[in-house]
Amino acid sequence: MALPHTLITSGPTRQHLDPVRYLTNASSGQMGAALAAAALELGHKVTVVSGPVEVEYPNLCRVVPVVSTEEMLAAAAELFEDADGLIGAAAPCDYRPEVVASQKISKTGAPLELHLVETDDIVATLAARKGARWVVGFALETDDHRLRAIAKLERKHCDLIVSNGAEAMRSSHNSVEVLAPDGSTVGRFEGLKTDVARGILSVIDSRLCRPASR
């Protein structure tokens, strides 16, 4: 029986306007690191694709650093080939400037019109080709958490989705609900991210890894 190989995306990504300025978010990578540690504890082989963060990932996992959403998608798509499942814990920047200036944009006193287009959705893209593999998404919303999380699970073809609020960012604590495709809550965890991560991994392990009996 081979070890389950779990791929985790973690941290923010950056979408540059020019060589200096970029769009991003405050994702710290703490939840991704905690999930990696919890998966290792359960005997998984773990690969993390991480945006720029200061957090330390466990020594026993392989970490592939990336900057932009395009880079995260490319790295995750390649690594997913060899994985049994994906936990999409990253907060990839989901808009990118349509035009990226090659030199720093000089201030002129005039407003700057920025034309943003959506980046490819990493979880949705990989879930569309998942086959027998499982995919767990994260939904970070500032309102209607539960409703929007279930809509995301369906739209992105996830096997489970973890719903949390923006207050989780940069915090060592988190409060999450794990939702199944039928809309039921299959786990509710609150506390230190390390403990919340163990709860989430326990649900994944029992519901998604065991049935495969690899």
Added chain:
Amino acid sequence: MALPHTLITSGPTRQHLDPVRYLTNASSGQMGAALAAAALELGHKVTVVSGPVEVEYPNLCRVVPVVSTEEMLAAAAELFEDADGLIGAAAPCDYRPEVVASQKISKTGAPLELHLVETDDIVATLAARKGARWVVGFALETDDHRLRAIAKLERKHCDLIVSNGAEAMRSSHNSVEVLAPDGSTVGRFEGLKTDVARGILSVIDSRLCRPASR
């Protein structure tokens, strides 16, 4: 003779589009921390207004944390009242979305038009009311470094300007030129940021602090 009191702005700032997404840059605060340490070595009293960074500032300086450019300007303006000079080493986000959404903007598949306006320039604003105090700016440019730096010095009424390139961001090294109002180079320093900071502080101390003979 009172100790010179040096105010340093350091790190990036963030300008939010909504509660999750923001514009920023990769300033690490390392140069600001090195300048603070160098100023303390020369016997200055040091206050740092810092955007969100992971760097550790010296224990002996007072650190005032801020997030946005507006907050950095407000804090720096108040602290400048009691200071003898300002080193503007921060990389404040110089554009802000005209409208900030109170909830996370939902993706719709459509492009997002972002209307950005310039934030107030912290160094220029404080230099306009400096009186007998000195102001040292930083110019980070990706091309025409020297020319643009001198134009900035004049426009912002600085006493000196430190010119460097974008490669300084997130690096422990830097290569700078210190330029005077007559366009002359009064210092050129390259190496570890700690050593470059000592060079810059030495120029400030001899050219701007000593003449005041406080």
